[in-house]
Amino acid sequence: MPFRARTAIFRWSLHTVPYRIHHHQPHSIHSSSSSIPHKFTSLAQTQVYGESVETSDDDGFLSWLERKAGCRISSSLSIGKSSYGRSLFASKAIKTGDCILKVPYRVQITADNLPAKIKSLISEEVANVAKLAVLLLIERKLGQIFWNESELEMIHRSSVYWETINQKSQIERDFLAIRPNHQEFFQSKLKKCIAVQTAIEYRVYQDTMSSQYIDKIEITRWEDMRYFVQERKEKFQSFGDITYKDFMYACTLGYLYDGVSLLIPNFERKPHYYILCKYGLSSLVSLLTSISLSVGSRAWGSTNGLSLIPFADFVNHDGNSEAIVMSDDDKQLSEVISDRDYAPGEQVLIRYGKFSNATLMLDFGFTVPYNIYDQVQIQLDIPKHDPLHKMKLELMQQYFVPSRKNAENLKHSWNIFTIKEVKWPKGKGKGLPQSLRAFARVLSCTNRQELDDLVVEAAQTDGRLGRRPLPDVNKEIQAHLMLSSLIGQLIEERSAAIMSLEESSNSSSFCVRVPVRRFMARDLLCGELRILNSAFTWLENYCLSST
């Protein structure tokens, strides 16, 4: 995932592993996980996730990778197909605590693996994830990664909407930063090629509108191109939406992929054909524009920075699993220890991280129907017309400094709070975040004296502003009523958005992916609604119990 920000590295000690290891998780902008273990996957979920293993054309991959690594990577897993794309399945019975895969660092890929000649083409300001992206080779459904505007409209009430917009523009910036250099590189190759008259005749639609053919295109790798044309003629004809420029660019990407050939069995010298033949040209071209997201959903934060971990990246996610990818620096490998027993043929799942649906959706392109890590961002503003606006603003900026972890994440600022589901809305256990309630107390002050009193109280206690209930009970209730009114408004917005999703689900769509995205939007919004409702109930109870 695009990760301009932090990669959390967690120390994790499974009882079966006697040495110190690091837990690493797929890179996520949103990652804010702690490493507290959660429950085993329930049987019901196993059935939902369970799939029968189909023979996959990736069968040779494991043995190829083991040859490359010079050691056994897994003796209990095989690659198969699931409803989430490829996945790992138990090839024999697995017991809790078994080490199910070990991938040595030497066959993992980090930005450092970029060959020097490629590195020199990529400017310094390009994010690590984008550098890794040029190494990415296997991604399906590439053309469908970004949501279009009307699809985004389904979630415009959620903060994910703005995050998506920001992410897209960052990717565009990275892409633009890579492209000019690369084109220059290709231009020089092309000139050479023209000089030696190594041209090949082939046809490609220039664009769908004109359906014009370009007949003679000089290309350096004409032999390779002929191979491609012969093999994939029928596909070739259907690439109507690809412009000549895109096409050339896609073909030349092969140079960039040279650096990752180690991941592609039997295609060591022709990595781009692998992608072209297997997934089609549009996939390859889309790869360029959706590059960071694709990499992000396969890259793992570790002690080595972002890494692509072959084989481990075939495993799918279950937020309830306790199995995670861990790295052992002493042994120079990443490994997964099973958190439960598996029968042969069962799909093996791990937890990528404690990710909300917003994170899963934005960084991995999927959601789960009931996500225990869901959360909602709430923004509180000081009303412009508040006579104490200036004083409150100064106090807020001074006292409500986001934690370092949150500060790294652009979406966090002093007036944005993250709320999680309140498990015990009747008052037991943790309620709403203290910082949010403190902020509301400051907002509810109506004169300077009240604000000064809060400052004095902070100095006399732990230095934090508004952490204690206001001495005036009515004021305390007022502050919390203000929060419940805001939350009530957010609930209405989410409910309306869910309703309109339901209405639009009756209209037929020609596009296969729209219903899928509608489900994702619904998972996201329903999760947020659940959290907001729990917060609302908690606030109601707090106010009632304070009277």
Ligand SMILES: C[S@@+](CC[C@H](N)C(=O)[O-])C[C@H]1O[C@@H](n2cnc3c(N)ncnc32)[C@H](O)[C@@H]1O
């Ligand atoms: C690391 S890859 C896992 C292998 C992937 N299924 C494949 O075909 O290559 C992560 C991607 O798998 C899919 N995926 C993983 N877990 C999933 C889940 N629980 N539900 C839906 N899709 C999932 C998503 O497309 C995600 O971006």
